[in-house]
Amino acid sequence: MPRVHLPSSAEISAHPREFALLRQVAPSGEADAEVLQEYIKLYGETSKTLSNDEISFAEFAALFSKPSNSRSETPTNCVGYAARDKSGVLSPFIFNRRPVGPTDVRIQITHAGICHSDLHQVKNEWGGSLYPMVPGHEIVGIVTEVGTEVKKFKPGDRAGVGCMVDSCGTCDMCAEPRGEEQFCKRCVYTYNCMQPDGTIAQGGYSTHIVVTEKFVLRLPENLPLDVTAPLLCAGITVYSPMKHYGLDKAGMKLGVVGLGGLGHMAVKIAKGMGVHVTVISTSLKKKDEALTVLKADEFIVSSDTEAMTAAAGSLDGIIDTVSAKHDLGALVSLVKVDGKVVLVGVPDVPLDLPTAALIFKRVILGGSIIGGIKETQEMLDFCAEKGIGASIEEVSIDYVHTAYERMIRSDVRYRFVIDIQGSLIN
């Protein structure tokens, strides 16, 4: 496996594009030779091959020296809100979107949801953030232009884009029957990710987006656009593990931990499946709403030892959406023998593993990341049938900093959605 020597800060400033690529291909400095060779084919000079196992950053940069050929014949100006560094400050940013290619769909964005992952990445809490960064991967809007080969969409249609905008299309993960592009080694995330043309993908806090048809979702006609936006990340992120881990059967008992954007969607979707839902939260603040508005069946405060003891061993599974460090052992105590605890929250530090608690009840501890395009469409159709949209607070783009602060304080019911159409003018 080739080892790439990590660059000095001077080298990073001299080769920002190649450094961004290095963070994508080999975040730790170790590059899988096969993947590296594939990237060279995509981004670099096809004639060059890897000669040895240890390469300097200068050699790495040389392999990818092909100038960006970003299909920029007639790029279109796009206005967005971008972070320039990890300070958490976003400001207006004008950039180019590629022109509509034969398989592309151009969407005028009306709304974009604010996911906690936006905040983690803006602040570089997971490392490797690429700036300038226009966040946003819960995108809805109206199609304004389609390429000559596009079949599913026409101008005027409602359309959505979630966390991914492209993938290789041919690997085992992309191909049928899996269709789980989120696991493709060449998956292109909607923002904070290098695209095959050498530019950084920019997300939905912006006036429009151009995406290949395969990654554009049909939106239900019976749901308003603003409450549909959060389904594209929060919705699929909780729907997919419920299906995958078999926690979607009517009558099953599911615990939902953390009642933010993901958590409230987990309650609504599980109730739509006929599942019995217990919310596990750090405070009583959201209890009444959880029971009456979100229709959860039970509500437990995690610090209430009596209630936690009474509920011990009662759940078939748990979807854990918590965004910060927390006690996994307390959650494992709530599930039955053979219960499943599924993590979808991504704290910036590892959690301690309650080894004995897992072993003595043969508990499965799992994880899950968003869901493939096929499953995202299935989830949208399910939500349309059940009339499930997110519970949102609509805000203007210049409210984004306050929204981030309130999200950190858990002061959000239950998803902020930016009114892009009404507050960001191109």
Ligand SMILES: NC(=O)c1ccc[n+]([C@@H]2O[C@H](COP(=O)([O-])OP(=O)(O)OC[C@H]3O[C@@H](n4cnc5c(N)ncnc54)[C@H](O)[C@@H]3O)[C@@H](O)[C@H]2O)c1
């Ligand atoms: N796996 C995936 O594919 C995926 C997709 C989207 C988001 N995420 C991650 O899921 C997490 C939640 O995202 P969200 O948008 O719902 O965020 P959110 O801020 O809306 O909700 C997080 C919830 O966690 C609770 N919480 C925070 N700190 C806690 C603590 N120490 N103990 C207990 N509860 C605590 C908050 O009260 C809140 O209810 C984030 O880490 C996000 O990055 C993962």
Ligand SMILES: [Zn+2]
């Ligand atoms: Zn998200």
Ligand SMILES: [Zn+2]
């Ligand atoms: Zn693939």
